[in-house]
Amino acid sequence: MSAATDLSVDVGGLSWPTPVGLASGCCGYGHELEDRFDGVDLGAVGAIFTKGLSLEPREGNAPEWASNPPGRITEVPGAMINAIGLANPGVDAFISDKLPWLAQWRERLGGRVIANIFGESVEEYAELARRLDTAEGVDGVELNLSCPNVEKGGLEFGQDAEACARVTAAVREVTGKFVAVKLSPACDVAALSAAAEREGAQALSISNTLPVSQAALALDPVPELPSMGGLSGPVLRPLALEATRNARAACSLAIIGIGGIATADHAREFFAAGACAVQVGTALFGDPDACAHICRGISVPV
Amino acid sequence: MKARRISSRIVEIRPLGDGLARVDLEGPDLARGAACGCFAMVEVPGGGYVLPRPYSLFLTVNEHRVALLVKNMGRGSAALLASQPGDELAVLSPLGNEFPDPVGSCWAIAGGVGAAPFGYLAAREGVEIIFGAQDAGQSGFAGALEDVGASVELATLDGSAGFKGTVVDCLLARLENDQPDMIFSCGPTGMMQAVAAVAREHGIACHVSLEARMGCGWGVCRGCVHRDASGGWRCICEDGPVYAAADIFAAVETVKGAGS
Ligand SMILES: Cc1cc2nc3c(=O)[nH]c(=O)nc-3n(C[C@H](O)[C@H](O)[C@H](O)COP(=O)(O)OP(=O)(O)OC[C@H]3O[C@@H](n4cnc5c(N)ncnc54)[C@H](O)[C@@H]3O)c2cc1C
Ligand SMILES: Cc1cc2nc3c(=O)[nH]c(=O)nc-3n(C[C@H](O)[C@H](O)[C@H](O)COP(=O)(O)O)c2cc1C
Ligand code: FES
Numbered sequence: 001m002s003a004a005t006d007l008s009v010d011v012g013g014l015s016w017p018t019p020v021g022l023a024s025g026c027c028g029y030g031h032e033l034e035d036r037f038d039g040v041d042l043g044a045v046g047a048i049f050t051k052g053l054s055l056e057p058r059e060g061n062a063p064e065w066a067s068n069p070p071g072r073i074t075e076v077p078g079a080m081i082n083a084i085g086l087a088n089p090g091v092d093a094f095i096s097d098k099l100p101w102l103a104q105w106r107e108r109l110g111g112r113v114i115a116n117i118f119g120e121s122v123e124e125y126a127e128l129a130r131r132l133d134t135a136e137g138v139d140g141v142e143l144n145l146s147c148p149n150v151e152k153g154g155l156e157f158g159q160d161a162e163a164c165a166r167v168t169a170a171v172r173e174v175t176g177k178f179v180a181v182k183l184s185p186a187c188d189v190a191a192l193s194a195a196a197e198r199e200g201a202q203a204l205s206i207s208n209t210l211p212v213s214q215a216a217l218a219l220d221p222v223p224e225l226p227s228m229g230g231l232s233g234p235v236l237r238p239l240a241l242e243a244t245r246n247a248r249a250a251c252s253l254a255i256i257g258i259g260g261i262a263t264a265d266h267a268r269e270f271f272a273a274g275a276c277a278v279q280v281g282t283a284l285f286g287d288p289d290a291c292a293h294i295c296r297g298i299s300v301p302v
Numbered sequence: 303m304k305a306r307r308i309s310s311r312i313v314e315i316r317p318l319g320d321g322l323a324r325v326d327l328e329g330p331d332l333a334r335g336a337a338c339g340c341f342a343m344v345e346v347p348g349g350g351y352v353l354p355r356p357y358s359l360f361l362t363v364n365e366h367r368v369a370l371l372v373k374n375m376g377r378g379s380a381a382l383l384a385s386q387p388g389d390e391l392a393v394l395s396p397l398g399n400e401f402p403d404p405v406g407s408c409w410a411i412a413g414g415v416g417a418a419p420f421g422y423l424a425a426r427e428g429v430e431i432i433f434g435a436q437d438a439g440q441s442g443f444a445g446a447l448e449d450v451g452a453s454v455e456l457a458t459l460d461g462s463a464g465f466k467g468t469v470v471d472c473l474l475a476r477l478e479n480d481q482p483d484m485i486f487s488c489g490p491t492g493m494m495q496a497v498a499a500v501a502r503e504h505g506i507a508c509h510v511s512l513e514a515r516m517g518c519g520w521g522v523c524r525g526c527v528h529r530d531a532s533g534g535w536r537c538i539c540e541d542g543p544v545y546a547a548a549d550i551f552a553a554v555e556t557v558k559g560a561g562s
Binding site for chain 1: 304305306307343345350351352353354377378392394397514515516517518519520521522523524525526527528535
């Protein structure tokens with residue numbers, strides 16, 4: 001970013017150099033932007049949200065649903081659907097192999113490093129947060145509540161305000177760092193927002209992908225589509241905006257808007273709905289320098 | 303070589319019959335780092351599309367201009383083929399690794415859109431391309447390769463042009479009289495497995511270029527996974543798409559593939 005405009009913003013007590021972050025699962029562990037590209041402005045990135053981390057490494061889903069050719073991703077009109085299955089090297093390998101690059105980026109350019117985490121029990125979330133609490137270079141955690149709650153027979157933590165409260169409280173107890181709770185666009189946003197606020201979270205990330213089935217999309221059955229997957233991209237934007245408004249009305253936490261953001265105008269829509277910062281996900285795939293493009297747009301008054 | 307996001311435009315679309323075309327793109331230093339096997343993530347022109355699409359680089363026309371070979375496979379490729387000279391699109395390029403430099407004689411076994419990478423070897427001494435297609439109507443990419451100086455043997459399943467049979471049949475027939483130092487292959491996975499099995503039996507070094515549905519093309523979405531020979535998963539945009547066949551196809555798998 002040019003030094004001309006100060007875009008820094010306070011997000012739940014954490015200052016970001018710009019209000020535009022990179023969404024979990026869409027930016028790897030940050031270093032890919034530097035390793036693979038010339039000309040990506042890493043100073044325009046306000047915060048990096050890592051790919052979701054679990055206690056143990058995970059391979060992710062078999063790509064069998066798209067057997068010709070294989071894959072875990074497909075595009076439908078106005079959106080993409082992924083069924084990655086939270087593939088990640090595990091929190092310990094993250095800390096030893098991935099964090100050093102993030103820590104030096106944070107030191108060099110002032111951007112924030114937030115570890116996105118998920119578990120299948122309250123204890124797993126707490127253990128992840130505990131290990132990351134002592135990891136130098138991590139500013140905080142973002143709780144992905146979209147994992148099935150095994151204790152509750154598979155219902156997602158993110159569908160149940162009580163479960164959300166228990167996870168948030170357990171994480172709060174083991175870390176003094178920043179905690180954001182990431183919500184599904186298809187949940188009782190008001191109830192979960194209030195629960196997250198009550199249990200001491202600093203921010204809400206709104207939203208995650210929308211769980212969809214082929215049937216819900218009312219498409220002719222396409223063999224390459226997964227039966228279930230997460231929908232992201234342009235179609236998600238109005239849903240995430242609506243969820244942002246609902247959360248704004250229900251609590252006073254900082255809100256990070258996410259969903260189909262590709263331009264400065266999209267970011268402004270989320271600011272108008274009550275968010276103070278945003279994350280870019282799917283749009284990064286075709287535009288790895290999206291943060292800089294969006295920052296340039298929002299530094300110009302409308 | 304690191305990739306860049308390059309604002310480019312369509313300069314020419316040359317139809318090659320049956321939903322096939324050579325598409326020429328131009329952008330500042332667009333050809334920088336282009337090589338046999340690497341690919342570009344190409345925005346679908348016209349707006350309204352979410353993901354860029356992966357395309358092998360076919361040819362460097364000059365430093366600012368490259369060509370692709372494009373087949374109509376669905377919404378995105380159809381829109382690309384329907385675009386007009388002058389239409390703008392962003393291109394991430396070059397991505398992925400390259401085929402090794404061919405030493406001695408090299409046969410490049412291509413099926414369908416797998417012809418594209420071999421434009422870069424067309425004029426190379428010692429390289430012959432064996433291209434397989436459904437029928438004569440689907441053989442347009444063979445013509446595109448010949449146009450840039452390649453020696454191409456065509457195989458069609460129905461025998462409507464060239465050798466009658468699969469590229470693998472054609473390869474086996476040729477191996478009765480001759481043997482190359484290297485085999486490269488790009489095309490449907492089953493075809494490449496069969497080619498790799500034949501190469502293994504004949505003790506010929508073999509490299510293949512894999513395909514997968516891609517989200518990003520640069521290692522962050524974890525969408526483009528493929529099993530390797532030891533059962534692990536690789537993201538082919540990260541350490542591929544070109545692999546030594548023995549690293550990616552388990553021996554038992556390749557033998558099975560040879561029979562099918
Ligand atoms: C490294 C790499 C290099 C490639 N090089 C070329 C090339 O040089 N020329 C060319 O014509 N095509 C190439 N492809 C395939 C091309 O990317 C797909 O045909 C294209 O993405 C289909 O997009 P679509 O929107 O038209 O299809 P969609 O509407 O998304 O799908 C239609 C059909 O296309 C097939 N398809 C979808 N994605 C892919 C994919 N990534 N690879 C193969 N098939 C796919 C599926 O089988 C599906 O049935 C390459 C793919 C990869 C991974
Ligand atoms: C391929 C892919 C992988 C993702 N992985 C994660 C993840 O591991 N954890 C998480 O909380 N969200 C994950 N997400 C959701 C994104 O962070 C984001 O919330 C969502 O995609 C909506 O934003 P977008 O429309 O800008 O992509 C993933 C999204 C995509 C497309
Ligand atoms: S296409 Fe995204 S990791 Fe390979």
